[in-house]
Amino acid sequence: MNQIKYPSLYQINTRVWLTELSQNLGRPATLDDIPDSELDHLANLGIDWIWFLSVWTTGEKARKISAESPEWRHEFEQTLPDLSDKDIGGSGFAIADYQVNPNLGGDAALKRLREKLKSRGLKLMLDFVPNHMGPDHPWITSHPEYFVSGTEVNLAQTPQNYTRVKSSKGELILAYGRDPYFSGWADTVQLDYSNPATVNAMMKELVRISGHCDGLRCDMAMLMLPDVFERTWGRKAKSFWPESIKAVRDKHPQFCFLAEVYWDMEWTLQQLGFDYAYDKRLYDRLREGHVPFIRGHFHAAMDYQNKLARFIENHDEPRAAVTFGTDQHKSAAVITYLSPGMRFFHQGQLEGRTKRISPHLIRAPHEPLNAELQTFYASLLNVLKVTLLRSGVWKLLWCAPAWEGNGSYDSFIAFGWRGHEGEKLVVVVNYKPHSSQCYLQLPFTDLSGSIWTLQDLLSEASYDRDGDDLHEGGLYLDMKPWQYHVFEMKKLTVDAKGILL
DSSP: OOOOSSOEEEEEEHHHHHHHHHHHHTSOOOGGGSOHHHHHHHHHTTOOEEEEESOEEEOHHHHHHHHHOHHHHHHHHHHOTTOOGGGBOOOTTSEEEEEEOGGGTHHHHHHHHHHHHHHTTOEEEEEEOOSEEOTTOTHHHHOGGGBOBOOHHHHHHOTTTEEEEEETTEEEEEEOBOOTTSOOBTTOEEBOTTSHHHHHHHHHHHHHHGGGOSEEEETTGGGGSHHHHHHHHSSOOOOOHHHHHHHHHHHOTTOEEEEOOOTTOHHHHHHTTOSEEEOHHHHHHHHHTOHHHHHHHTTSOHHHHTTEEEOSOOTTSOOHHHHSOHHHHHHHHHHHHTSSSEEEEETTGGGTOOOOOOTTBSOOOOOOOOHHHHHHHHHHHHHTTSHHHHHSEEEEOEEEOSSTTOGGGGGEEEEEEEOTTSOEEEEEEEOSSSOEEEEEEOOOSOOTTSEEEEEETTSSOEEEEEHHHHHHTOEEEEEOTTOEEEEEEEEOOBOTTSOBO
């Protein structure tokens, strides 16, 4: 069996899901209450990785800050018009303890869930938040030196980035966690990576956490890079990722690291040992709809593209059903998920949900399902089970004008896939709101002398084409706005008289 080169990941908002289960059960639900039928469903979708978001403990201080922030509360009310304080659990990224939240069943329940996933061939991914801790974390009392400290001047001049806290050493001024382009997150405190003791403590924490799961999605992973940290805080940071990743893989050689990363630093994180890095650039270009830029994105080297995690929504982004019109949504998904890399799906995406759920909330609104998108994603996920798309060889394809003066050929994005046994697949998308025509140049050298059937795996369309014509002129396409095809190419068998068998 060929190794899975391009796996799929499904992100679950754990606390929201358990709230829904609680409503059905009439009592608080834990990880033990996740129905086997739901896990079977995820496995049957062809998913490889399940990312359970926000299983770690968030403290009462962080929850209180979330509930009392006017800005955040306004956002929450846009999601839940009937918002109450019990719907606000505090950010899953304001971690008070890397132990599974007791309300979710604790570490023991997670261990049992992991075994259930494993029995279905599913791998478990969890969060690691290296940049900061929640204001309830015990290190603030026991090891305040692990955090970036400030002065009265800092607090007076930039109150959006500093706060007063109580510790074993009395009242201190500590920095909020932040990135260099925004104000601090008021429900966090910033870890100090210029302190070797902090680096060592976080490395030990990372190694310990790795025993609970098969992989970690590392929040804002670029903020720990020494040059980024120094630009943000004016302190020379110690190296963290290479040493920490090695320490984990010394114990768990197959462990997977996924980096949330921006600012075109994906390659940097890949070189430090990450298996995958967010491909936010492709997402942004799909939103903008400028086809030459999208196509140019796929010119990158394969050792880079193979280690990108590609998505059209996640918990940080607006819902795809809102960002894209329905037709563009589907064509963007075909481009995203039939390109190389990790295929990253988000809970609610497959049903066409429109309300983004903040990581501070533990309840989602009731929404009607989008039957058209549900049907589309069921077909797309079925296509992604094809071995060719999980372990084959991918290539970006070129389009030529259908006739002189017709510039609509530049509206197409197309890929070719070849399997290890010679299987052939062609993906083509007209990523424009108008009809477009082109001749698609196919990458296969063994087309001549045969008749080929092109069966669209996402529709009932099927075409027979002469291989000599395909080889010499390419595949002629005349496609409607936002239309897409995923053609499986198979050679037709003929008898001695040229009659199809």
